[in-house]
Amino acid sequence: MSEEILMNITPMESRVALVENGVLQEVYIERSCSRGIVGNIYKGKVVRVLPGMQAAFVDIGLERAAFIHASEIAPRSDKAAAVEQTEQPIVELVHEGQSLVVQVTKDPLGTKGARLTTQISLPARYLVFMPQNNHVGISLRIEDEQERDRLRTLVEQCIEEESRQKQGGFILRTAAEGIGEHEVRADILFLHRLWNSIEENIRENKAPAVVYEDLSLQLRTMRDLVNPDIEKIRIDSRETFNKVHKFVKKLVPQVNGRVEYYPGERPIFDLFGVEDEINKALSSKVQLKSGGHLVIDQTEAMTTIDVNTGAFVGHRNLEETIFKTNLEAAVAIARQLRLRNLGGIIIIDFIDMEDAEHQRQVQRAFDKVLEKDHAKTNITGVSDLGLVEMTRKRTRESLENVLCEACSTCNGRGTLKTAETICYEIFREILRAVRAYESEGYLVLASESVIDRLLDEESSNVADLEEFIKKPIRFQVEPIYSQEQFDVVLA
Numbered sequence: 001m002s003e004e005i006l007m008n009i010t011p012m013e014s015r016v017a018l019v020e021n022g023v024l025q026e027v028y029i030e031r032s033c034s035r036g037i038v039g040n041i042y043k044g045k046v047v048r049v050l051p052g053m054q055a056a057f058v059d060i061g062l063e064r065a066a067f068i069h070a071s072e073i074a075p076r077s078d079k080a081a082a083v084e085q086t087e088q089p090i091v092e093l094v095h096e097g098q099s100l101v102v103q104v105t106k107d108p109l110g111t112k113g114a115r116l117t118t119q120i121s122l123p124a125r126y127l128v129f130m131p132q133n134n135h136v137g138i139s140l141r142i143e144d145e146q147e148r149d150r151l152r153t154l155v156e157q158c159i160e161e162e163s164r165q166k167q168g169g170f171i172l173r174t175a176a177e178g179i180g181e182h183e184v185r186a187d188i189l190f191l192h193r194l195w196n197s198i199e200e201n202i203r204e205n206k207a208p209a210v211v212y213e214d215l216s217l218q219l220r221t222m223r224d225l226v227n228p229d230i231e232k233i234r235i236d237s238r239e240t241f242n243k244v245h246k247f248v249k250k251l252v253p254q255v256n257g258r259v260e261y262y263p264g265e266r267p268i269f270d271l272f273g274v275e276d277e278i279n280k281a282l283s284s285k286v287q288l289k290s291g292g293h294l295v296i297d298q299t300e301a302m303t304t305i306d307v308n309t310g311a312f313v314g315h316r317n318l319e320e321t322i323f324k325t326n327l328e329a330a331v332a333i334a335r336q337l338r339l340r341n342l343g344g345i346i347i348i349d350f351i352d353m354e355d356a357e358h359q360r361q362v363q364r365a366f367d368k369v370l371e372k373d374h375a376k377t378n379i380t381g382v383s384d385l386g387l388v389e390m391t392r393k394r395t396r397e398s399l400e401n402v403l404c405e406a407c408s409t410c411n412g413r414g415t416l417k418t419a420e421t422i423c424y425e426i427f428r429e430i431l432r433a434v435r436a437y438e439s440e441g442y443l444v445l446a447s448e449s450v451i452d453r454l455l456d457e458e459s460s461n462v463a464d465l466e467e468f469i470k471k472p473i474r475f476q477v478e479p480i481y482s483q484e485q486f487d488v489v490l491a
Contacts, residue, residue, distance in 0.1 A: 002020070002021050002022075002229075002231055003018065003019065003020050003227075003229045003230050003231060004018075004019045004230065004231055004232045004233070004234065004272075005017070005018055005019075005221060005225060005226070005230060005232070005233045005234070006019060006234050006268055006269065006272055006274060007218060007221070007233070007234065007235040007236065007237070007240065007244075007268075008236055008267070008268055008269050008274075009218070009235065009236060009237035009239075009240045010237075011032065012031060012032055012033070013029065013030070013031045013032070014029070014030045014031075014216070014217045014218060014240075015027065015028070015029050015030075015269070016028040016217060016218070016221045016225075017269065017272070017274045018225060019272060019274070022272075022273075023277075023335075024272075024273070024274050024277040024278075024339060025335060025338055025339060025372075026338045026339060026341075026374075027274070027278060027281075027339060027399065028217055028221070029399075029402050029403070030216070030217035036107050036396055037062075037104045037107055037108075037114060037214075038104050038105065038106065038107055038214070038395055038396060039103065039104065039123075039214030040103070040104050040210055040212060040213050040214055041101065041102070041103045041104075041120060041198060041210070041211050041212035042060035042061065042101070042102055042103075042104070042207075042208060042209065042210050042211065043099060043100075043101055043201075043202055043205055043206070043207045043208065043209045043211050044058040044059055044060040044061075044066065044099070044100050044101075044102050044116070044207055044208050045058065045059045045097065045098070045099055045100070045207040045208055046058055046059075046094050046095065046096055046097065046098045046099075046100055047059045047065055047096065048065070048096065049090055049091055049094060049095065049096055050090070051089060051090055051091055053069075053090075054069060054070040054071075054089070054090045055067060055068060055069045055070065055090060056068055056090060056094050057113070058100055058102060058116060059207070059208045060102065060104075060114070060116075060208045060210075061208035061209065061210065062108065062113070062114065063108075064108060064111075064112075064113040064114075065113050066102070066104070066108075066113045066114040066115070066116045067112070067113050067114070067115055067116065068100075068102060068115070068116040068117065068118070070088065070089075070090040070093055072105075072115075072116065072117040072118060072119065073090075073093045073094065073117075073118050099207045100118065100207075101118065101120070101202055101211070102116040102117065102118055103116065103117055103118075103119070103120050103121070104116060105117050105395065106394070106395050106396075107395070107396050107397065109394070109397060109401075110300065110401075118132075119132060119133075120132065121171075122191055122194055122195060122198075123173070123223065123224070124187040124190055124191050124223070124251070125173075125175060125183075125187060125223055125251045125252055126172065126173055126175055126176040126179055126183055126184065126187050127155070127170045127171065127172060127173065127176065127184070127187040127188065127191060128170065128171040128173060129168055129169075129170055129188075129191035129192070129194075129195060130168060130169045130170070130171065131167065131168045131195055132168075133168065133169035134167070134168070134169045135169040136152055136155050136156055136159075136169060136170055136171075136172075137169070137170070137171040137172070138151055138152060138171070138172045138176075139171070139172060139173055139174045139176070141174040142172070142174060142176070142177050144177075147177060147178070151172050151176060151177075151179075152172075154180075154181060154184055155170055155172065155184055155188075158181065158184050158185050158188055159188065168192075168195070170188070170191075174227075175226075175227060190251075194212075198211055198212045218235075218240055218243065218244055219243070219244065219247050222244055222247055222248060222251075222252055222255075223251070223252075224374075225374075226252055226255055228254075230255060230258065231258060232258055232260060233255065233258055233259045233260065234260050234261075234262045234268060235259070235260070235261055235262060236261075236262045236263075236264075236267070236268045238261060238263075241259070241260075241261040244259055245259055277339070278399070278403075281336070281339050281340050281399055282399070282400060282403065282404060284296055284297060286332060286336060288310070288325065288328050288329060288332055289328065290324060290325055290328050291309075291310050292307065292308055292309045292310040292325040292328065292329065293308050293310045294306065294307055294308075294329060294332060294333065294336070295308065296336060296340070296342075298340075298342065298398065298400055301344075301345070302344060302345040302346065302347060303342045303344065303345070303346045303347070304346075304347045304348075304349070305333055305336075305346065305347070305348045305349065306349045307325065307326060307329040307333075307348070307349060307350050307351050308325075308351070309321055309322065309325050309351060319353070319354060319355060319358070322351045322352070322353055322358075323353060323355070323358045323361075323362070325351060326350045326351055326353065326358075326362045327361070327362055327365055329350065330350075330362055330365045330366040330369065331365065331369050333348060333366070334366065334369035334370050334372070334373065335369075337370075337373065337377075337392055338372075338373055338374075338375075339399065340398055340399045340400065341375075341394075341396065341397070341398045341399050342392060342398055343375070343392045343393060343394020343395075343398065344391065344392070344394050345389070345390075345391055346389075346390050346391065346392060347387050347388070347389055348387065348388040348389075348390070349386075349387055349388075350362060350386070350388060352386055359382075363382075363388075366379075366388075367379070373392070375392050375393045375394075375395070376392070376393040377390060377391070377392045377393070378390060378391045378392075409482040409483075409484070410484075416482075416483050416484060417483070417484050419449045419450045419452075419453045419483060420453065420457075420458075422446065422450045422483065422484060422486060423450060423453055423454055423458050423461075425486070426444055426446065426450070426454070426486055426488065427461065427465055429486075429488045430442055430444075430465065430469070430473065430488055431465075431469070433488055433490065434469045434471070437490055439471065439490040439491060440471065440472075440491055441471050441472040441473065441474065441491035442471060442472075442473050442474070442488055442489065442490065442491055443473075443474050443475075443476060443488070443489040443490075443491050444473060444474070444475050444476070444486065444487075444488055444489075445476050445478045445481065445486060445487040445488075445489060446475070446477070446478065446481060446485070446486040446487075447477070447478065447481045447482060447483050447485065447486075448477045448479070449483055450483060450486065451475050451476070451477045454475055455475060472491070474491065
């Protein structure tokens with residue numbers, strides 16, 4: 001499998017695309033005016049404790065207070081302590097006015113503030129450092145038991161030899177598979193130095209204050225996304241290329257020769273078809289190669305995905321058509337989840353299949369493609385209605401929420417009242433005005449489509465209304481009015 005990372009950098013915005021076999025799989029966008037804060041560490045101040053919700057609001061210096069649950073305050077040095085702590089009332093863990101060192105686990109989403117934890121974790125290339133924990137863990141994606149044992153022993157030996165720095169635990173990331181003692185020591189030393197500087201900032205600053213900011217999108221990409229399958233990292237900014245090159249030489253030397261500066265005149269996202277794919281990902285309809293299609297409806301509560309056969313009729317029978325469409329849809333849905341960064345509750349309505357073996361094959365295919373997803377997913381099974389119910393961890397805004405806003409004309413409903421409906425609203429408004437005010441006549445201001453209907457299809461109704469109120473009604477087109485806007489003015 002061929003994988004590439006493309007970086008499009010401007011002073012206002014950084015965009016990173018992960019491309020597999022020429023097809024866009026994921027896109028990350030960070031704007032200088034609204035940079036994400038996941039991973040940042042703050043010295044916050046508890047402003048409100050909610051015993052009924054087992055939670056508290058913490059002022060970390062943002063527009064909205066952030067939210068922390070009691071379970072996120074509990075130390076996790078061992079499972080028993082965690083269980084015991086989560087049973088403690090929130091009022092025994094924090095109080096109003098208290099200073100609290102917290103880390104952001106979710107960016108503010110919509111009207112919700114950021115989500116916090118006191119369980120600080122600092123990632124490096126191969127290790128994640130947890131200052132309040134003494135446990136050594138290993139990513140579940142490293143499946144070989146011998147390799148897991150080797151890595152655990154290696155890290156424990158390195159920690160033991162660092163006699164001055166015994167506090168804290170580590171988790172070995174997926175990228176750690178196959179690394180040696182030199183890489184482990186370098187990460188441990190780097191993370192201990194970083195934590196010492198953060199502790200110094202905590203002592204010197206008063207709440208609310210930021211004491212650590214995570215890396216920029218470009219450097220986080222090199223830390224988190226680069227793996228042995230990545231063949232090229234192409235960057236269209238010389239300045240960013242130099243920063244990434246320096247970072248790679250220090251922390252990811254094995255991919256040093258794969259980082260390239262792209263000087264071409266044609267925009268890098270245009271050259272690789274990324275721009276078109278981003279625009280397609282903002283549409284609710286996704287075409288499948290077979291002729292079928294997906295309909296993706298994203299709401300605040302959940303995301304629903306409907307699979308349709310469309311123009312695909314198959315060659316043998318209906319069951320074969322449905323099976324092939326669902327197989328293709330399973331792969332396409334997994335890609336769309338990553339590309340659009342859809343999170344929370346997701347309901348998928350595959351086309352009903354009578355053959356139990358076909359159902360199992362589609363389920364297995366879907367599970368397999370989800371393994372590539374960097375976000376944690378959990379399929380809860382198939383409901384009585386035949387719907388696949390799943391969750392996907394949401395840590396940042398979806399692509400649609402980053403790039404789009406609710407339509408000012410329809411206020412995000414996705415539909416408009418018809419011109420006919422507006423005409424009848426205008427008639428009712430005129431009758432209200434007649435009862436409330438004395439006037440020699442009335443002037444209706446509305447959009448062109450509404451005025452055209454009033455003067456054409458509704459002309460007889462207008463004449464009847466004029467006769468009823470014994471007053472003339474005039475009409476005027478307002479070009480800047482949307483179809484739902486109108487005013488009735490006393491003449």
